[in-house]
Structure formats: structure tokens, C-alpha cells
Amino acid sequence: MCADGRPAPVEHKNGKRAEAGPGVADGGPRFSMFTWLMVVALLGVWSSVAVFYFDIVDYDRVLGKLAAYDTDGDGDFDVEDAKVLLGKSISPS
Numbered sequence: 001m002c003a004d005g006r007p008a009p010v011e012h013k014n015g016k017r018a019e020a021g022p023g024v025a026d027g028g029p030r031f032s033m034f035t036w037l038m039v040v041a042l043l044g045v046w047s048s049v050a051v052f053y054f055d056i057v058d059y060d061r062v063l064g065k066l067a068a069y070d071t072d073g074d075g076d077f078d079v080e081d082a083k084v085l086l087g088k089s090i091s092p093s
Contacts, residue, residue, distance in 0.1 A: 051057055066077035071084040083089045 063077070067075070069077050069081055069085060071081045080089075
């Protein structure tokens with residue numbers, strides 16, 4: 001209590017002072033694993049955005065190489081071609 005009869009102000013609801021978080025005082029890790037997971041996830045998202053936005057990959061060249069695996073002769077590599085290559089269905093020829 002203070003000299004005038006009022007209770008002393010507390011810093012927190014439970015009346016205790018806040019202590020440093022785990023690992024800060026003993027030289028351990030400062031950030032949680034969730035924080036690092038979020039950083040890695042954001043780096044992955046923004047790098048994929050950069051690939052599409054800045055057109056880093058030459059998709060015409062990639063699709064041109066996949067056209068060699070066109071088994072049904074429609075001019076593109078699609079799910080039906082993948083099924084034939086994986087042996088899930090028989091070739092239409």
C-alpha cells in the first residue's frame with residue numbers, strides 16, 4: 001500500500017513482474033520454431049510469385065520438351081499422356 005492508503009500499482013494482473021522469455025537470459029534461441037516456419041513459408045511464397053511475375057522460367061521451352069511424351073497425338077502433355085506413361089491405361093494407337 002502507498003502512504004495515502006491506496007494499493008500500490010502492479011505491472012501485471014497477477015502482481016508479478018514480467019520475466020524475460022525462455023532462452024533469452026541463458027543464451028538460447030530467441031525466436032520460436034513457428035516464427036522460423038513462417039519466415040521460410042513466406043520466402044517460398046514470394047519466390048514463387050517472383051517466378052511467375054517476372055517470367056523467370058521459359059515455359060514454351062519446358063512445354064516443348066514435354067511434347068516429346070505426347071502419346072495421344074493431341075499436341076500437348078496432359079493427364080491422359082501421364083496415365084499411359086505410368087502404365088495406368090493402354091496407348092490409344
